Amino acid sequence: xxxxxxxxxxxxxxxxxxxxxxxxxxxxxxxxxxxxxxxxxxxxxxxxxxxxxxxxxxxxxxxxxxxxxxxxxxxxxxxxxxxxxxxxxxxxxxxxxxxxxxxxxxxxxxxxxxxxxxxxxxxxxxxxxxxxxxxxxxxxxxx
Numbered sequence: 140x141x142x143x144x145x146x147x148x149x150x151x152x153x154x155x156x157x158x159x160x161x162x163x164x165x166x167x168x169x170x171x172x173x174x175x176x177x178x179x180x181x182x183x184x185x186x187x188x189x190x191x192x193x194x195x196x197x198x199x200x201x202x203x204x205x206x207x208x209x210x211x212x213x214x215x216x217x218x219x220x221x222x223x224x225x226x227x228x229x230x231x232x233x234x235x236x237x238x239x240x241x242x243x244x245x246x247x248x249x250x251x252x253x254x255x256x257x258x259x260x261x262x263x264x265x266x267x268x269x270x271x272x273x274x275x276x277x278x279x280x281x282x
Contacts, residue, residue: 153244154251194220 156166183189198213226232258264 149243150247150251153247154255156244157248157252 152166155162156170157163194216198216202213
């Protein structure tokens with residue numbers, strides 16, 4: 140159920156963020172602050188080269204050890220770093236993920252809007268509530 144709860148939460152949040160009310164303002168503020176924090180951490184990483192220093196420390200630790208295991212680990216790490224760097228240059232991970240999130244948010248908002256329209260037209264939630272009430276009444280009459 141975790142996936143479906145997460146998906147429903149994403150759709151609901153996307154829908155609510157597109158409306159013009161207090162909930163929308165809060166969601167937009169939280170997402171804006173989160174994005175700013177993410178960008179700030181990224182700029183700090185670039186400024187102080189944190190990931191490069193961590194990678195350098197790991198390489199230094201591996202260099203100080205001898206043996207076949209150390210060589211194979213260094214080779215694997217080097218290959219992985221080259222693959223990630225190449226992939227990021229070709230794809231642009233940050234901009235691609237940002238675009239996917241925005242597109243997904245727009246689609247989820249459209250889906251939620253359509254569901255709300257269909258519910259207004261066909262009164263689905265009213266029908267469900269009616270069936271629940273009937274079931275409750277039947278169970279009460281049997282008791």
